[in-house]
Amino acid sequence: MNISQSRRxxxxxxxxxxxxxxxxxxxxxxxxVYGLLFSLGVVFILPFMWMISTSLKQSQDVFTFPxxxxxxxxxxxxxxxxxxxxxxxxxxxxxxVVTSANVLGNLISCSLVAYGFARLRARGRDVLFLxxxxxxxxxxxxxxxxxxxxxxxxxxxNTLWPLILPAWFGYPFFIFLLRQxxxxxxxxxxxxxxxxxxxxxxxxxxxxxxxxxPALGTVAIFAFIGNWNNLLDPLIYLRSTEKYTLPIGLNxxxxxxxxxxxxxxxxxxxxxxxILIIFFLAQKYFVRGVALSGMGGR
Amino acid sequence: xxxxxxxxxxxxxxxxxxxxxxxxxxxxxFYLFISPWIIGFVLFGAGPIIASAVISLTNWxxxxxxxxxxxxNYRRLAVDPLFFITLKNTLIYAIxxxxxxxxxxxxxxxxxxxKVWGMAFFRTIFYLPSVVSGIAVxxxxxxxxxxxxxxxxYALSWIGIQGPGWLTSPSWAMPALxxxxxxxxxxxxxIYLAGLQSIPEHLYEAAALDGAGPLRKFWHVTIPMxxxxxxxxxxxxxxxxxxxxxxxxxxxxxxxxxSTLVYGLYLFRNAFQYFDMGYASAMAWVLFIVIMIITxxxxxxxxxxxxxxxxxxx
Numbered sequence: 001m002n003i004s005q006s007r008r009x010x011x012x013x014x015x016x017x018x019x020x021x022x023x024x025x026x027x028x029x030x031x032x033v034y035g036l037l038f039s040l041g042v043v044f045i046l047p048f049m050w051m052i053s054t055s056l057k058q059s060q061d062v063f064t065f066p067x068x069x070x071x072x073x074x075x076x077x078x079x080x081x082x083x084x085x086x087x088x089x090x091x092x093x094x095x096x097v098v099t100s101a102n103v104l105g106n107l108i109s110c111s112l113v114a115y116g117f118a119r120l121r122a123r124g125r126d127v128l129f130l131x132x133x134x135x136x137x138x139x140x141x142x143x144x145x146x147x148x149x150x151x152x153x154x155x156x157x158n159t160l161w162p163l164i165l166p167a168w169f170g171y172p173f174f175i176f177l178l179r180q181x182x183x184x185x186x187x188x189x190x191x192x193x194x195x196x197x198x199x200x201x202x203x204x205x206x207x208x209x210x211x212x213x214p215a216l217g218t219v220a221i222f223a224f225i226g227n228w229n230n231l232l233d234p235l236i237y238l239r240s241t242e243k244y245t246l247p248i249g250l251n252x253x254x255x256x257x258x259x260x261x262x263x264x265x266x267x268x269x270x271x272x273x274x275i276l277i278i279f280f281l282a283q284k285y286f287v288r289g290v291a292l293s294g295m296g297g298r
Numbered sequence: 299x300x301x302x303x304x305x306x307x308x309x310x311x312x313x314x315x316x317x318x319x320x321x322x323x324x325x326x327x328f329y330l331f332i333s334p335w336i337i338g339f340v341l342f343g344a345g346p347i348i349a350s351a352v353i354s355l356t357n358w359x360x361x362x363x364x365x366x367x368x369x370x371n372y373r374r375l376a377v378d379p380l381f382f383i384t385l386k387n388t389l390i391y392a393i394x395x396x397x398x399x400x401x402x403x404x405x406x407x408x409x410x411x412x413k414v415w416g417m418a419f420f421r422t423i424f425y426l427p428s429v430v431s432g433i434a435v436x437x438x439x440x441x442x443x444x445x446x447x448x449x450x451x452y453a454l455s456w457i458g459i460q461g462p463g464w465l466t467s468p469s470w471a472m473p474a475l476x477x478x479x480x481x482x483x484x485x486x487x488x489i490y491l492a493g494l495q496s497i498p499e500h501l502y503e504a505a506a507l508d509g510a511g512p513l514r515k516f517w518h519v520t521i522p523m524x525x526x527x528x529x530x531x532x533x534x535x536x537x538x539x540x541x542x543x544x545x546x547x548x549x550x551x552x553x554x555x556x557s558t559l560v561y562g563l564y565l566f567r568n569a570f571q572y573f574d575m576g577y578a579s580a581m582a583w584v585l586f587i588v589i590m591i592i593t594x595x596x597x598x599x600x601x602x603x604x605x606x607x608x609x610x611x612x
Contacts, residue, residue, distance in 0.1 A: 029412075030414070033409060033412045033414055034414065036409055037409060037410075037414065037420050040406070040409075040424070041420055041423045041424070044423050044424055044426075044427060044481070044484075045423055046449065047427070047435075047438055047439070047442060047449075047481065048426075048427075050438070050441075050442065050449055051438045054441065062447075063444070063446070063447040064447060065446060065447055065452070066452055066455075067447060067448075067449060067452050109334040109335070109338075112331050112332075112334060113331060113332045113334055113335040115331055116327075116328045116329075116330075116331030116332040117332065120324050120325075120327055120328035120331060121321070121324055121325070121328070122324065122325035122328035122329065123325065125328060128332065131339070132335065132339075135339065135343045135344075137537075137589070137590070137593070138343070138347065138586065139537070139540070139541050139582070139585055139586055139589055140541060141541065141562060141565050141581070141582040141585055141586075142346065142347055142350050142582040142583065142585070142586050143342060143343065143346035143347065143350065144346075144569070144582075145346075145350055145353065145569050145575055145578055145579050145582065146345065146346035146349035146350050146353065147342055147346055148569070148570075149349070149353075149360065149575070150341070150346075152360060166338065166341075166342050168334065169334050169335065169337050169338025169339075169341065169342065170334045170335035170338045172335075172343075175335060200324075200327045200331070204331075225429065228432075229431070229432030229433070231432070231433050231544045231547075231548070232543060232544055232566075235547075235566075235570070236570055247432060247433045247434075250433050250434060250437065251433055251548065254437060254548075261441060264437060265437070265438065265441075268433075268434035268437055268438065269434070271432075271433075271434050272430050272432075272434050272435075275429060275430055276426075276430065279426060279429050279430075280422075283422065283425075286425070286429065286488075287421075287425075287488050287492075
C-alpha cells in the first residue's frame, strides 16, 4: 500500500465519520460567506447612497460632523438649481451628439474591418492583423500630441470633430473583439449564400451582422461609456463653454461653485443616470464584454 | 467555381502565388473592407508614432515653426527632478492599485463562487462602481475623503482613530487614490468569476481523492488554472495605471506638494498647458519604452508562475 492509497483510505474513513458534523460546518461556512458578502456589499454601495443623500440635503447639512446619513428634508430642487447654474442643457446635447456619433462610427467601421480580417483571404492579411494587435500596446500619450497638431492644422480645435472623427476609422480593441466573434460563426452559412449569388457585402449585412448582435451590443455599450465619461479629449480640444460636454461641464461647475456641493452631486447623478440605466438593462452585455476582453490570457 | 469555394472553406493558409480572378477579387474586397482602419492607422496610429518621435527631437510651441533640438529634450529629462518624482509616483500608484486590485478582485470572485443564493445581486453591487467611474465618481470621493466631514474619517473615529487629511496630506494623498481605485475592482472580479466557473469540476474531485483539503485545492488547482487570466489582467491593469490621468487630475491635480503628480499628468501639463510639444513627446516616448520593458519583464517572470494548459501558446 503506497502513501497516496493509504491517504485515500483515510479520507474515506474520515468522510463517513464526519458526515454528521458536516451540516453544521457547512452552515458555519455559509454564515461566514454571507456575513462577508453583506458587509462588503455595504462598503461598495455606501458611496452611492452617500451621493444620493448629499444631493438632497440643504447646503448647511452637507459638511457636518458627525455626517448626516439621511437628509432632514428632501431638497429635490437642488437638481434644478444645479442644472441651471451652467448651460447644462447645451452640455447634455453636446454629449449626446459626441457619444452617439462615436457609437455609430465604431459599430460601422469596426464591424467592416473585423469582417475583412475574419472572412476574406488576402496576401498581407496576417501581417496587418499583427500590426493591429501591436497598436493595442501603444500608450495614448504617444499619439495624443501629433493628433492634436493634426487637428490644429485642420482648424478643428474647439469643435466637436476631434472627438468624433477618430471613431469612424476603427478602434483596434473593438475590431479585435468583433473579429474574434465573427470567427465563431460557421462558414457554411456564408458559403451557402455565396452559392446563391450573394457578394461579400451582402453576406456581411445579411448573415454576419444579424448573428453578431451580442458582440455588437457589447461594443456599443463600451463605446457609449467610454465617450460619455470622456474628460481627457474635451480638456484638450474644447475651449469655449458652449462646446463643452457633460464631464468637462461638471469640472467647470466644480471650479466655479465649490460651495454648493449638494448641487454638484445632483448634477453628477444626472450625468451618471444613462450609464446606470443601461447597466441595469443590459448587464449581461457588460459581463460578456468584460469577460471577453479579460479572458484574453486563456 | 464550386471547387474553389470548397477550398475557400477549408484552406485558410495565405493565398497562393498564381492568383485566380476569384482570389484577386477577394483580396480587393479585403482591402476595401479594412480601408477605414488603414486610414485610421496612418492618421491616428503609425503616423503619430513616427511624428511623435520626430517632434521629440525638436523644440516646438505650435506658435512658431519647430526648431531642431537633437537629443536636448532627452538630456533635459535626465536632469528634471519632477520627471523622476512622477516616475516614482506612477510606479507606486501602479504597483499599489494593480497589486491590491488583483487581490481584492480575486477575493470577491472567490466569495461569489461559493454557490450562494443571490449571487447575481451581489455581483451587480460589486460590479457597478467599476462601470460608473469618471469625473462624477471622482468628485464624490473628494467628499468621502474630506478630513473633517468625510465618511472615511468618520468611520475611523468609531474605532478611536483620528483620520489623516487624505487628499490634503502629502503622505496620505497617494494611498487615498489607491484605496479609491479598489472601489473599481468589480471589473476584475467579473473576469475572475468567469474564469473560476470554467475550471472543470473533475480537477477538484481528483484533488479531493488525493486527500487535498480546501487550501491545497486552492493552491494546486485554482491558482494554476487561473494564472493565465490573472497574468493577462495584471499586464493590462499595469499598462492602464501607468497612464492614469483623469481621476488624479480631478481629485488632487498632482498635489499636495507633487505627491500625486503622475506621469500622465505631468505630460499633459507640458503638452497642453506649457505647449512644450517637443519635451512632452520625449516624455511620451520614454513612457512607451518603459511600458515595453516592464511588459517584457512581466512575460519573463510569468514563465515561472503562469500555467498554460497544453503547453505555452503562441
